[in-house]
Amino acid sequence: MISIKNISKSFEDIQAVKDVSIQIEEGELFGLLGPDGAGKSTLLRMVNSLMIPDEGTIRLWDLDPVKDYKKVRYIIGYMPGKFSLYTDLTIEENLEFFATVFGTTVEENYYLIKDIYQQIEPFKNRRAGKLSGGMKQKLALSCALIHKPKLLVLDEPTTGVDAVSRAEFWEMLQSLKEKGITIIVSTPYMDEAQLCDRVALMQGGEIHACDKPAHIVQQFQYPIRGVKTSNIYKALLDLRTYKSTHNVYPFGEFLHWVSKEQLFNDEEVIIFLKDRGHLNVQVRDIDPDIEDCFIELTQFNEKINA
Amino acid sequence: MRIILYLLQKEFLQIFRNKTMLPMIFALPVVQLIILVNAATVDMKNIRVTVVDHDHSVQSQRLIQDLDASLFFEVGDLQVSKEKGLDLMRRNKTDVLVYIPNDFSKKLHTSDAAPLQIINDAIDVQRAQLSYGYLSEIIQKLSVEWHTNPSLLLEQQQIKIHSNYWFNPELNYKYYMLPGILVILVTIIGLFLSAINLVREKEIGTAEQINVTPVKKYQFIIGKLMPFMIIGLVELAIGLLIGRVLYGVPFNGNPLVLFSFATLYLLVILGLGLVLSSRSETQQQVMFLTFFFMIIFILMSGVFTPTENMPEWALKIDTINPLYYFVKVIRSVVLKGAGFSDLWPEFRSMGIYAMVSVSLAILSYRKTT
Numbered sequence: 192m193i194s195i196k197n198i199s200k201s202f203e204d205i206q207a208v209k210d211v212s213i214q215i216e217e218g219e220l221f222g223l224l225g226p227d228g229a230g231k232s233t234l235l236r237m238v239n240s241l242m243i244p245d246e247g248t249i250r251l252w253d254l255d256p257v258k259d260y261k262k263v264r265y266i267i268g269y270m271p272g273k274f275s276l277y278t279d280l281t282i283e284e285n286l287e288f289f290a291t292v293f294g295t296t297v298e299e300n301y302y303l304i305k306d307i308y309q310q311i312e313p314f315k316n317r318r319a320g321k322l323s324g325g326m327k328q329k330l331a332l333s334c335a336l337i338h339k340p341k342l343l344v345l346d347e348p349t350t351g352v353d354a355v356s357r358a359e360f361w362e363m364l365q366s367l368k369e370k371g372i373t374i375i376v377s378t379p380y381m382d383e384a385q386l387c388d389r390v391a392l393m394q395g396g397e398i399h400a401c402d403k404p405a406h407i408v409q410q411f412q413y414p415i416r417g418v419k420t421s422n423i424y425k426a427l428l429d430l431r432t433y434k435s436t437h438n439v440y441p442f443g444e445f446l447h448w449v450s451k452e453q454l455f456n457d458e459e460v461i462i463f464l465k466d467r468g469h470l471n472v473q474v475r476d477i478d479p480d481i482e483d484c485f486i487e488l489t490q491f492n493e494k495i496n497a
Numbered sequence: 498m499r500i501i502l503y504l505l506q507k508e509f510l511q512i513f514r515n516k517t518m519l520p521m522i523f524a525l526p527v528v529q530l531i532i533l534v535n536a537a538t539v540d541m542k543n544i545r546v547t548v549v550d551h552d553h554s555v556q557s558q559r560l561i562q563d564l565d566a567s568l569f570f571e572v573g574d575l576q577v578s579k580e581k582g583l584d585l586m587r588r589n590k591t592d593v594l595v596y597i598p599n600d601f602s603k604k605l606h607t608s609d610a611a612p613l614q615i616i617n618d619a620i621d622v623q624r625a626q627l628s629y630g631y632l633s634e635i636i637q638k639l640s641v642e643w644h645t646n647p648s649l650l651l652e653q654q655q656i657k658i659h660s661n662y663w664f665n666p667e668l669n670y671k672y673y674m675l676p677g678i679l680v681i682l683v684t685i686i687g688l689f690l691s692a693i694n695l696v697r698e699k700e701i702g703t704a705e706q707i708n709v710t711p712v713k714k715y716q717f718i719i720g721k722l723m724p725f726m727i728i729g730l731v732e733l734a735i736g737l738l739i740g741r742v743l744y745g746v747p748f749n750g751n752p753l754v755l756f757s758f759a760t761l762y763l764l765v766i767l768g769l770g771l772v773l774s775s776r777s778e779t780q781q782q783v784m785f786l787t788f789f790f791m792i793i794f795i796l797m798s799g800v801f802t803p804t805e806n807m808p809e810w811a812l813k814i815d816t817i818n819p820l821y822y823f824v825k826v827i828r829s830v831v832l833k834g835a836g837f838s839d840l841w842p843e844f845r846s847m848g849i850y851a852m853v854s855v856s857l858a859i860l861s862y863r864k865t866t
Contacts, residue, residue, distance in 0.1 A: 239709055261711060269709040275702025279514050280507070291503045292710045334706075 192217050193238070193342065193373065198247035200233055207233040209396040210247070215375060215389075220368045222387030223377040224485065230396040231377040232272065232346050238375065239269045239344050251342060265293065268340035272347040274327045278320030282311055282330055285319050286337060293338035303370065304333045307363055325356035332363065336372075343367065345376040349383065361386045381482040392485050399488040404481055411479040411487060413437050414453060416460070417445040420469040429467045433460070440486060447483060448474075500712060504720030508694075512724060518690070526682050526732050530739045533678050534671050544628045546570045547582045547591040554602035560639060564595070569631045583616070592618050593628050605643055671744045676827040677800035679736040680820055683729050684794070687763050688787055691725045691770030695862075696783045699774075718859050722767045729763045730756060737831075749834030758826050758840070761847040765819045768854030775861040794820045822847055 193215040200208040208230045215221045223231050236242040238249055240256040240263045249256050256263045276285045286308070290297045301308075311329050314322070319330060328348060335343060345364075349357045361383065364374055376387070384390045384404045391401040400407050418439075420426045427446055430439040437451035448460070457474045464472045513519060546564055550557050565572045573591060585591040596614035604611035615632060619625040698704040707717060733756070740746035770787070777783035797804070797811065798820035804812065815821045822843045829835035837844065 241705065241708055264709055264711050267709060269706075271702055271705055273702050275706045277507070277511065277703055278701060279511050284507075284510065288503065288507055289706075289710065292500055292707070292712050294500075294711070 192250075192252060193375070194250045195234075195238070196248050196250075198234065198237060198244045198249060200230075200237060200242065200245050207396050208237070208244075211393075211396075211398050212247075213391055213398065213401055215373065217373055218368065218371055220364060220374045220376070220386075220388045222384055222390040223375065223393055224379075224381060224384055224390050224481070225377075225393035226379055229393040231393055233396075234393070235269075235344050235346050235375065235377060239267050240264060241269075265338065266341040268335035268338070268343045270331050270335045270343075270345045270348055272350060274331060276319050276327075276331060276334060279318060281316050281318055282322070283315040285330060286333055289334040290337045295338050297337065300337055300339045303339055303367075304336050306366060307336075308333045324352055325359070328352060328356065328360060329363075332360075336367070341373060343372050343374045345374065347377050347379065349378060349380065357383075381480070381485060384481040390481070392481075392488055394485075394489040400484065407484050408479055408481060411484050413487075414450045414455070415477055415479050415483060416448045416450070416457065417442070417473075417475050417477045418448045418460070418464075419445050419471075419473040420464055421471045422469060425467075426464060426469055429464065429469075433463055438487070438490065442482070445477075447477070449483075449487070501716050501719050501723075504712070504716065505723055508720055508724040512728075522686065522690075522728060522732070523735075525685065526679075526736050526739065529678055529682050530675065530736055531743065534674050534740075534744065542569060543571045544569050544593060544624070544631070545573055545591045546593045546595060547573050547577060547585055548575055549577055549579045549582045549594065549596045550575060551599040552597045552601040556602045556605055556643065557597045560595075560597070560636070563635050563639060564632075567631065567635060569628070586616065586618055589618075592624065593632065595632070672746050672832060673828070674800075675736075675740040675744060675746050676831045677798075677824055679733060679740070680798065680823045680827055681795055681800060682736060683733050683759065683763065683823075684766055684791065684820060686732055687725055687729045687766035688770045688773075688791060689784075690728070691721060691767045692774040692777075692783045692787050693780055694725075695721055695771055695774040696777050696780050700779060714859055714862060718771065718855075718862060721771060722764070722855075722858075725767055725770075726760065726763050729766075730759060733759050746831065748831055750830035751834075751836060754835070754837055754840065755827060755830045758823070758830075758844060758847065761844070761851045762819060762823045764851035765847065765854045768851070768856075768858040769819075771858035772854070772861050775858075794818050797821065798824045800824055816846075817850075819847070819850060 193213075195211060195213045195215075198208055198211045199206065211230075211234060213221075223234065225231050233242065237244045238251070238256060240260040243257055251263060251266065254263050254266070277288070280288065286297055290300075307329050311322070311326050311333075314326065319327065322330065332345075332348070335345075349360055352360065357380075364376065365386075368374055384407075387404065389401065389403050390407070392399045392407070400410075402410075418426060418430065423441065423444075423446060427439060427441060430436055430446065430448055435450050435452045435455055436448065438449040439446055441447075460474050461472050512522075548561050548564070550561065561572060561575070564570045570593075573585075577585070579594075579596055582591070582594045582596070586594055594614075594616040596616070598612065598614075601611050601613065613636065615629070617625045617629055695704070698707070737746075737748060741748065769790070773786045773790070774783050777786060796802075797807070797815050797818050800820070804815060804821060807815070826835075826840055826843050829840060
C-alpha cells in the first residue's frame with residue numbers, strides 16, 4: 192500500500208506540489224490526471240526517491256523513499272516521460288543492462304514482460320535510437336519491469352503516442368495489474384481516466400478530487416447541455432451573459448453549457464440564442480464526463496474529499 | 498564488482514559504436530604528433546636580413562659573408578638605402594636591418610670602437626631576441642678576429658667557454674616538443690571525453706534512469722573513469738611509439754615510472770571532467786567550461802613557454818595546474834631517465850591532487866535532486 196501524506200515541494204519561487212495526500216491500494220491502477228505543469232511529475236519523482244519532499248511523508252508499504260531509497264529502488268519500476276534508454280545500445284543490450292544492474296537476469300523475469308517484449312523481439316538487434324515511438328515505449332516498459340517491481344511508476348507514458356498505440360499500452364497496463372503489480376500512471380489525457388481504477392485530479396500542485404472515475408462524474412451536480420449554433424464563438428460570448436449560466440466552454444465542436452438552476456427549459460436557451468441572431472441552434476442532452484468535472488473542480492476550486 | 502564490469506562493458510560498447518568519437522580518438526594522436534611536433538617549433542631559420550652597406554670595404558664584405566654563411570640568416574638585396582631598408586621592414590619584407598656607416602672600416606683601424614646599427618622588428622619578441630643573439634655572436638667573433646690590440650685579444654681568449662647541452666645534446670627541438678604534445682593529447686582525451694560522456698547521459702535522460710536503479714555512486718563513477726583511463730594510457734603508449742619511430746625520440750627512463758604518473762594524472766583530469774559535467778546541464782555548457790580550463794592549463798603548463806620565465810605569482814598558480822607537473826615529469830623521464838626517487842615531490846603532489854579530484858567527483862555527482 193502506498194500512502195502519501197501532506198507532501199509539499201517548492202522550487203525557488205514556485206510551489207510545485209501543495210499539501211498532497213493520497214492513499215493507493217495494493218494492486219490498484221491509479222491515474223494522476225492533470226494538465227502540463229500541474230505537478231504530476233514532481234509528485235512521482237518524490238514517490239520514486241529521485242526527489243526529497245520539503246514536507247510530508249511517503250510510505251511505500253513499510254519503506255520511506257527518503258531514508259530507505261536503496262531498498263525502494265529495488266521495488267520500483269520507473270518510466271520517465273521522456274524516452275531515456277541508451278539509444279546507441281540495441282533492444283537486447285538495453286534490457287540485459289537493466290536486468291544486470293538490478294542483479295537479475297532477463298530469463299528470470301521473462302514471464303512478466305513476455306507479452307510486451309515479444310512484440311519488439313524480432314528487432315532485438317536494432318539500436319534503441321532507431322525504433323518507432325510505440326516500440327520505444329514497449330522497450331522502456333520492458334526495462335522498467337525486468338527486475339519484477341512491486342510498484343510501477345509511469346510518467347505520462349502515452350504523451351505523443353498515436354491513438355492505436357495508446358489503446359494497446361493501456362491493455363498492457365491492465366494485464367500487468369492482473370499480475371498483481373501496483374501501477375501509478377500520470378496523464379494529461381482526460382479520456383484515459385476511465386481506464387483507471389481510481390484517479391486523482393491534479394491542478395496547480397493540488398489534488399482537487401480523488402475517487403473512482405464514475406464517482407467523480409456522479410458528483411457533478413449541475414445540469415449540462417451541448418450547444419451548437421452557426422457562430423460558436425459569438426454563442427460562447429452570449430451565453431456568458433445568460434442569467435442561468437454557471438459555466439460555458441468550448442468542447443470539441445460543441446459548447447458545454449452548465450446551468451446553475453436544476454430545473455429549466457431547453458426552449459428558453461434556444462429562444463435566448465435566436466433572439467441574438469443565432470441560426471441552426473441545437474441544444475442537446477449530454478452526460479458530464481471527467482473533463483467537465485475537472486473544469487468544474489479546478490475553476491471553482493471546490494474540494495471533494497473522497 | 499559484477500555491476501562495475503557490466504558498466505564498463507556498456508561504456509566500451511558505446512564508445513566503439515560512436516562513429517564520430519572513435520575515429521577522433523585514434524586520429525588525434527597521429528595528426529597531433531605528425532603535424533604539431535613539426536609545426537610548433539621555435540627553431541630560428543631564415544631570418545631575413547637587409548644590409549645597408551655605406552662602407553663597401555673588405556671588412557663590411559666579410560661581415561655580410563659571415564651573415565650569409567650562417568644557417569639562421571638570409572641576406573637580401575644589398576643595393577639599398579637606409580630609407581628603403583626601413584620601408585622594407587615596415588612592409589614586413591625583412592626582419593633585421595644592419596646599417597654599416599661609411600667610416601666603419603676606418604674606425605676599426607683607428608679608434609677603439611666602430612659603431613654598427615642593428616634594427617630589429619620586435620613584433621615577435623621571441624624571434625627578435627633570438628636573432629639579436631645570433632647576430633651579436635657573429636659580430637663578436639669578427640671583432641675579436643679584427644681586434645688591433647693583440648694583448649687584449651690574448652686576455653680575452655684566456656676565458657674559454659665550452660658549452661655542453663645535456664640530455665638533448667643536439668638541441669633537437671622535437672625531443673623537447675613531443676612529450677609536451679603528448680601531455681596535451683592525454684589531457685584532451687581525458688577531460689573532454691569524460692566530461693561530455695556524463696553530460697550526455699544527463700541530456701538523454703539515462704542518468705535519471707540509472708538513478709532509480711541500485712547502482713551505487715562509486716560504481717557509476719568508476720564505470721565512467723575506467724574506460725577513459727584505459728584509452729588515455731593506450732594513447733600515451735601509441736604517442737611514445739610514434740615519437741620513437743618517426744622522430745627517434747629516445748626513452749631513457751623506466752616506462753613504469755611514466756605510466757604510474759600518467760595514471761595518477763588521468764585520475765585528476767577525469768575527476769575534474771566529471772566535476773565539470775556535474776555542474777553542467779548540456780554538452781554545450783560543459784564544452785565551454787572544459788575549454789576554459791584547458792586553455793589556461795595548457796598555456797601555463799610549460800609545453801610551449803618555459804615556466805621559469807613566469808612571474809612568481811603565476812608560478813604559485815601553477816602549483817594547482819596538473820599539466821605543469823605532467824609536462825615536467827614526462828620530459829624528465831623520457832629525456833633524462835628520471836626515476837621514482839627523483840620525481841617523488843611530483844608524485845606526492847599528483848597523488849594528493851588525484852584523491853581530492855576523485856572525491857570531489859563522487860561528491861558532486863548526485864543521485865537525488
